Each structure stands twice: as C-alpha cells, then as structure tokens.
Amino acid sequence: GNYPNAPPCIKGWIPWFGVAFEFGKSPLTFISQARDKYGPVFTVVAAGKRLTFVTLHEDFRTFFMSKDVDFEQAVQEPVHNTASISKESFYKFHPACNTLIKGRLTPGNVAQLTDHLCEEFNDHLETLGDQGSGGLNELVRAVMYPAVMSNLLGKYNSPGSPFTMEQFKEKFAIYDEGFEYGSQLPDMFLREWASSKCWLLSLLGNMVVKAEDDETSSESGNRTLLQHLVTLITDKFLPNYGLLMLWASLANGIPITFWAVAFILSNPTVYQTAMEQINAALKDQDTRKTKVTAEELQQMPYVKWCILEAIRLRAPGAITRRVVRPLRIQNYVIPPGDLLMVSPYWAHRNPHYFPEPEEFKPERWEKADLVKNVFLEGFVAFGGGRNQCPGRWYAIMELHMFAALILFKYDVTLMDPLPKPSNLHLVGTQQPETPCTVQYRHR
Ligand code: HEM
Known part of the structure; x- marks a missing residue:
C-alpha cells in the first residue's frame, strides 16, 4: 500500500x-x-x-x-x-511489574536467594535416593519446579491444599507446551490447554491469598516476589499476573538446565574440567547435605561458562x-x-560472533567480563533494552547452582545420545526431541 x-x-x-x-x-x-x-x-x-x-x-x-x-x-x-488479563489492566500495570521484578532480582538481591535455593535443590535431589535411572528432563523438572517456586513465590502447598505437585507438573507441562498456540488462538479451540490454564489460575489464586496472609508477618526484606506483586496489583487480575510471572520464571530456565547438564555429560573433557572445579570448590562438603554459597559458585567459573554456552545454543x-x-x-x-x-x-549461530557456532565450547566465555556482568558481543538470549529479561541474573545463578549440586552429589551417566532440539516452537526455548535417560548413583 x-x-x-x-x-x-x-x-x-x-x-x-x-x-x-x-x-x-x-x-x-x-x-x-x-x-x-x-x-x-x-x-x-x-x-x-x-x-x-x-x-x-x-x-x-x-x-x-x-x-x-x-x-x-x-x-x-x-x-x-x-x-486472561484485560487490555486496560495490562497497559496500566505492566510497566511497574517489569520494574518491580528487575528491582527484586538485581545481582545483589539474587545473591541473597542463593542459600535458600541451594537448600531446596539439595532436599529435592535427596529424594532421588541412592541410585536409579530415569529421564533427565523429568528429573530436572521434579527437582526444579518445587524448588524455584518456593524460592521465588513462597511455599504453595499449604497442608490440606487440593493442589499437588504431581498435578502441577502435569498442568504446567500442558500449559507450557501449548503456550505458543494458546497465545494465538481463543480458548475454545484448545480445551485441554484452557482447562490447565484454569487449574493454574486457581492455584495462583490460592497462593496469592497465602501471600497476603503472610504479608503482615514477614519483614520487607524477606518478602517473596509474589508478596511484592500483591502490593502492586490492585485489580482482580492479581492471580493472572502471578501465573505470567510463574511461567516466565520456569519456561526457559528449566529446559535450558536440562540442556546444560546434558551438554556437560555428553562431552568427556568438558565434564572432567567441570568436575575438577566443583570438587576443588566443595572439597570437604557432605554429599548428603551440600551447601553451596555464592562465593563457592564464583570459584567455579568454568561451570558458569558451560551454563552460558548452553543458554547461547538453546536461546529463545x-x-x-x-x-x-x-x-x-x-x-x-x-x-x-x-x-x-x-x-x-x-x-547465536552467526560465525562472525561465535566461531564454530554449533559446537559447545565453554572456553569462548573466557573473553566475557562476567565479574562485571557483561556478556559476549552478539549474545541476545535475554533480549535487550527496557524490556530485557529481568530474571537473567537469577536464571544464571539457578542453572549454575543446579549443575554444581547434581554433579557433586551424584555420579550421573547419559544412557542415550544427546537429543536434537525440537524446532516446533518459536516462542521460548527448544525442548528435546527424544527422551534422554540417565543413570545416577549417590557419591
Ligand atoms: C535461561 C533462562 C531465561 C531466558 C533465556 C530468558 C529470556 C527472556 C527473554 C528473551 C525475554 C524477553 C526480552 C525482550 O523481549 O527483550 C524475557 C522476559 C522475561 N523474563 Fe526471562 N529468561 C530466562 C529466565 C527467566 C527467569 C528465571 C525469570 C524469573 C525469575 C524470568 C523472568 C522474565 C520476565 C518477568 C520477563 C518479562 C519482562 C517484561 O514483561 O518486560 N526469566 N526472558
């Protein structure tokens, strides 16, 4: 025209x-x-x-x-x-929402979430027992869903609550899987997806009530993200914003954790280098009750490079x-x-910025000034500008912590070849195309 x-x-x-x-x-x-x-x-x-x-x-x-x-x-x-957030509500509250999350998840504030997240990861990893085998994707989800939810949003599973973690895993998987189609199509074309969304919205409704109750008892420094959200959103869509925040905090981070662990395990020299650093940093630690501090994470820069390299290769x-x-x-x-x-x-597949772009090469991150929180030139996994991912420092810490802990506590072996990424989706990160079984044994 x-x-x-x-x-x-x-x-x-x-x-x-x-x-x-x-x-x-x-x-x-x-x-x-x-x-x-x-x-x-x-x-x-x-x-x-x-x-x-x-x-x-x-x-x-x-x-x-x-x-x-x-x-x-x-x-x-x-x-x-x-x-299901109305247009009016979204334009009214979204900018402040973004500012809030950004402010709560600065590198400094993220360091204060580290100890609690480590405890959660440790306890959920312990439930795997002394040895066993299973899908790596399922394992990562079973440990990370409850841990990250509790770390960021507070414990949701009040005793007697009708919402179980098993159900959550099932409903969230359906919701996440259909997110892209769901974002384009009305609910009536997507029955099962819409019903999972409803289930998650009532869960969030329940968590919001709990967050409001606890609000009076917790000091401002200890408030969860959800408790901050409660004071910000003053209309009826509060649980809906909670659902969006929940989705944003799990949808990319958890599949990329799967890829990070799978990349490390499938590459013997990478694995060996990572293990040397993990063992040196955590040498005298109990493998049953492992405590990894923010300082100890800093002693494992190679593991962090592995995380960033996994994020590069599996970016949205x-x-x-x-x-x-x-x-x-x-x-x-x-x-x-x-x-x-x-x-x-x-x-991230442009060879000018990332030579041999398809190769998993953690060393390429040596050039990045990570102490000053600067990524490599050409790296845009977290977007940019005013709406750059406000969860990026948390995401990196979370993945770094999970990889260090599981590899320190368990001797993990891949039983299947590294899966290919599915190219079905445009929004968000790629899921593995085929199952990926691991065997694990407690150290
Ligand atoms: C490796 C993991 C992650 C990746 C690759 C990722 C990537 C992204 C990207 C690309 C965007 C859009 C940015 C843009 O359009 O410029 C975004 C937005 C967002 N992310 Fe992340 N993210 C990750 C983890 C997280 C985590 C752990 C959280 C929460 C703690 C989070 C919270 C958010 C939120 C709330 C938004 C929306 C921002 C807004 O509304 O302006 N993300 N993320």
Whole structure:
C-alpha cells in the first residue's frame, strides 16, 4: 500500500491464512531458509499477521532501543490469550511489574536467594535416593519446579491444599507446551490447554491469598516476589499476573538446565574440567547435605561458562516488538502495525560472533567480563533494552547452582545420545526431541 520500501514479503497462496501452515510446522527452519532466499530483512504473512524479521546484528540496537517500536503493544494480545488479563489492566500495570521484578532480582538481591535455593535443590535431589535411572528432563523438572517456586513465590502447598505437585507438573507441562498456540488462538479451540490454564489460575489464586496472609508477618526484606506483586496489583487480575510471572520464571530456565547438564555429560573433557572445579570448590562438603554459597559458585567459573554456552545454543526462537511508527532498517521502511522479530537462536549461530557456532565450547566465555556482568558481543538470549529479561541474573545463578549440586552429589551417566532440539516452537526455548535417560548413583 503506502509503503513501497517495505521489505520482501512472503505470502502463501491462500489469502489471509498465508504461509501459516508451512511456517507453523517448523518456524525455526523456515526463518533461516527465508533469510537465505530473501535477504536479511523480510516479512512473513501468517494467519493474518505480518511478522517482519530482522537478522543482522547491526540492526539489533534499533530493535531494542528505537522509540518507534513497543514491547507492550506486541505482547498485549498474547498476554490476554494466555493469562486472561484485560487490555486496560495490562497497559496500566505492566510497566511497574517489569520494574518491580528487575528491582527484586538485581545481582545483589539474587545473591541473597542463593542459600535458600541451594537448600531446596539439595532436599529435592535427596529424594532421588541412592541410585536409579530415569529421564533427565523429568528429573530436572521434579527437582526444579518445587524448588524455584518456593524460592521465588513462597511455599504453595499449604497442608490440606487440593493442589499437588504431581498435578502441577502435569498442568504446567500442558500449559507450557501449548503456550505458543494458546497465545494465538481463543480458548475454545484448545480445551485441554484452557482447562490447565484454569487449574493454574486457581492455584495462583490460592497462593496469592497465602501471600497476603503472610504479608503482615514477614519483614520487607524477606518478602517473596509474589508478596511484592500483591502490593502492586490492585485489580482482580492479581492471580493472572502471578501465573505470567510463574511461567516466565520456569519456561526457559528449566529446559535450558536440562540442556546444560546434558551438554556437560555428553562431552568427556568438558565434564572432567567441570568436575575438577566443583570438587576443588566443595572439597570437604557432605554429599548428603551440600551447601553451596555464592562465593563457592564464583570459584567455579568454568561451570558458569558451560551454563552460558548452553543458554547461547538453546536461546529463545524469537522475541518481538510492535512497530508503532514507520521504521527504517537497512534500505527498507517497516510499516506501523508489523510485529518486528529477532531470533536469538539464529543470532547465536552467526560465525562472525561465535566461531564454530554449533559446537559447545565453554572456553569462548573466557573473553566475557562476567565479574562485571557483561556478556559476549552478539549474545541476545535475554533480549535487550527496557524490556530485557529481568530474571537473567537469577536464571544464571539457578542453572549454575543446579549443575554444581547434581554433579557433586551424584555420579550421573547419559544412557542415550544427546537429543536434537525440537524446532516446533518459536516462542521460548527448544525442548528435546527424544527422551534422554540417565543413570545416577549417590557419591
Ligand atoms: C535461561 C533462562 C531465561 C531466558 C533465556 C530468558 C529470556 C527472556 C527473554 C528473551 C525475554 C524477553 C526480552 C525482550 O523481549 O527483550 C524475557 C522476559 C522475561 N523474563 Fe526471562 N529468561 C530466562 C529466565 C527467566 C527467569 C528465571 C525469570 C524469573 C525469575 C524470568 C523472568 C522474565 C520476565 C518477568 C520477563 C518479562 C519482562 C517484561 O514483561 O518486560 N526469566 N526472558
């Protein structure tokens, strides 16, 4: 129409539906093929939406910093579909929500959550017993779901509560699995997904009541994220915001933990180097009641490199902004209304920034100034700008802690080859395509 300088546009032959089918089958592969064919900036029309992909690193600054793009306007509809929060409420509360979480999870505040998280991980790891075998993905979830929930949101399972952890694992898995479709489609097309969402919303309703009760008794320094949220959100959507926060805190962190442990175990020299550091830092510790402090984590920089390398290789498929005014990128003008997309997954496969990009090479992180919390150039797993992931310092600490603890306490062996990542999803990180069994024995 009025934008002759718009980027090349990929449309399907069925009007409106566009390339939704082809795109939906394997969006990650589709993006890289489209880039090869159409160049670094291109628009995909899928299910009535225009998604404009920006693939050159030099344009990422514009994506993160331009005043002509907007985060809230890009995610409002998906937020409505996935957490049933009204448009008015979202625009009213979201900016303060983001500021709140960012403020609660600064590197300094994260250090104060470390001891409690370690206790939780230790206790849940102990329930594995002396030896056994099982799916690594299931193992990671069984330990991390309850531990991270309790660490960030407070204990939810008040005695006599009808919500069990087993049910939670099942409902959350369905909700997370369908999150991408759920963000696009009305509930009526997705019965089972919608019912899991309802279950989770009542759980959050229950946790909010508990957080409000405990609010009066806890000192401000010890409040959980949920208790802070309770004082911020003053409308009826409080549990819904709780659900979003819960999803954000588990959806990427936990699958990437799986990948981090799997990468370490599948690579003998990496494993050996990591174990030397873990054993040196924790040498006199009890393997049954292991306490890893923030200082001890700092003595295991190689393990942290492994974590960052796993995050690099399994970064979210896409992040998004809404174009609100005509936006110049390369020689194109992107029309307002487009969803602007960056794929961290593909950005991290650019050999200019990450030589041998498909290789798991923790040493590449030696060059990053991690003490000053600076990542490697070209690393965008946590997004950027005002809406950069506020949980990133927590995420790194959590993954670092989990890897150190499980490897110190247990001798773990992979029984299956390292799975391939599934490329079914664009939102969030990739799940393993095949099961991955481990054998473990308490040290
Ligand atoms: C390795 C794990 C994680 C990865 C790769 C990740 C990645 C991301 C990305 C890419 C975004 C969007 C940023 C943008 O659009 O610029 C985001 C947003 C967010 N993340 Fe994370 N994240 C992780 C872990 C966590 C954890 C553990 C928490 C909570 C403690 C968390 C809380 C959030 C929240 C609340 C938002 C929304 C921010 C907003 O509404 O402005 N994330 N994350």
